[in-house]
Amino acid sequence: MxxxxxxxxxxxxxxxxxxxxxxxxxxxxxxxxxxxxxxxxxxxxxxxxxxxxxxxxxxxxxxxxxPGSYVIDADGIIVAKFFEHNFAIRPGPEQLLAAALGTEFDAPDIERPPDRVSVDVAIDGDRLPMGVTRQIVATFRVPEGQHLYSEPVPDGLVAAAIELDDNDGILSYEPVMPPTSPLTLSGSGDTLAVYDGDVVVRLPVAQNARNMQKDDDGRFVTISGQVRWQACDDVECFLPESMPFSFRVEAGFPALxxxxxxxxxxxxxxxxxxxxxxxxxxxxxxxxxxx
Amino acid sequence: MGIELDTRGGPTSGPYYEDFEGFNMPEPPGHGSRRIPRGEFPTGPEVGTRLPDIVATDHTGRQLDLHADRNGQPAVVVFYRSAVW
Incomplete structure (x- = not known):
């Protein structure tokens, strides 16, 4: 609070x-x-x-x-809403606050060559109580003149995304994607929806307590997966890239x-x-x- | 709009039932409080519209108008099941 x-x-x-x-x-x-x-x-x-x-x-x-949540701006306009089918799931406070604050975020400092995309992946909480979402937050720093693709992607390209491994007991929900910019290709004249600049993708995750009966006396859960992306400039695309991540966080129960x-x-x-x-x-x- | 009831899941260990996402509860999916929708269901006013007025009694017993109370600040409005159960 x-x-x-x-x-x-x-x-x-x-x-x-x-x-x-x-x-x-x-x-x-x-x-x-x-x-x-x-x-x-x-x-x-x-x-x-x-x-x-x-x-x-x-x-x-x-x-x-x-059950669901609405996020409104200073004028009372709904800027985001979160509804899940399962009432056992509710969005975590970090997810709601991030939606309320819009694109503002503390971009982590990342060492990187200036001409390539760099990525930081974090989880926005130190605990994962049953049924309350936390978010895997992937921050892409896209160099000037380059862009990433959003779904749906043109044939043969890879969209920026967070993918989870098949972690027992871990559920994932609709990713929260940033707004895209239109990009008109000089060759074909086609317009594509792309991401540029600092791009933050958030994947809400939750646990259903299944794994709490299994490893580590149920005190910890592990969430692993990879971030995928492919950077392009106006002329060509680089090879698709991916970066694995794994977070081990304390399990726990929400206040009931x-x-x-x-x-x-x-x-x-x-x-x-x-x-x-x-x-x-x-x-x-x-x-x-x-x- | 017809909303489909989600009854996926079944008995698991002990007196519990597991739903389609693996959550354990004492009630079978599709029964009691556990009547959840499968597929499309209404989620209220759309993004980009003004949140409808909410006038209700708060936990201090005061009658409160949400839009007046937030005093020009952004807000998160959560509809949840119950503080009791």
Missing amino acids: DAYREAGVRLYAVSYDEPDALADYAEAHSTTFTLLSDPDSEVIASFGILNTLIPPDDHPWYGLPF GDMGPGVGRVPAMNGAQHFQRLIDRRAGTDSGASE
Whole structure:
């Protein structure tokens, strides 16, 4: 959250929980962002993201959204959104902040010959909790006068991309690609979409905890793969290149709702009590008494 | 728009069921809270449009207008399942 504050980016989280459930959660987790209550799913419905696969009489699940995140700029315009099919997956805070900040990034210092593309690959977090994405971030420094290709590529060329090996338990999602520039070839007059300058490609990755039952007592996960690219100038293309990477990061679990009874837990979020109320209110069995 | 329910997956070790991405949960895929879409599903307002107004009660009990509250700052707005479960 400090990174968000420093960047001047606000964070809001909307759910179908009651305000007092959010208050208990905020206290239990020392939350510093804003939790918003949408108990009748009015906001969720107004966004058109109500999960309609859940029938209205299925309590307490009815009212859930298809979960996702929107990133808006200072004018309130949506600049990016992230929705995954699987509710077990949510974008990591780094991914959302990177989207909010747009093309600004700290380009790593890379030693390189000035006439060739150089690449740095990093992972934007030191832990990979189950179901929360981190990103493999590949930064290409493309020399003046050269460019890289984006998908779809002309025949025989290689697009700039991050490819993962078949890492057990590691999932990858839609890559976040930078904007392209149009390039008109002097020969054919064809216009291609290319990348030039500093090019940052981000591949969201997550783990499903399968591998936690296997190696290293489950305390670490390894993510390996390669970055591929092919640089061209106006006249010719260089040979395709690739660079392997491997990151070993701590596994871990995200902060989950605490369903425990509260006794002996300091502070408690009274999860079971709130859960019962979720069911009662939506099933119409709520006595109306508030605590 | 018809949205297809994703029921891929099946029982795994213990009382758990694994979904198509290998996540373990006590509910079988396609049941309970685990009703997730396969293929196209709605993701709300499009990139390039203004985020619709959100007026809701926050965790301090205050009525809050998101666009007013962010006071000209960029923001991330997350729709998630629940803080309770």
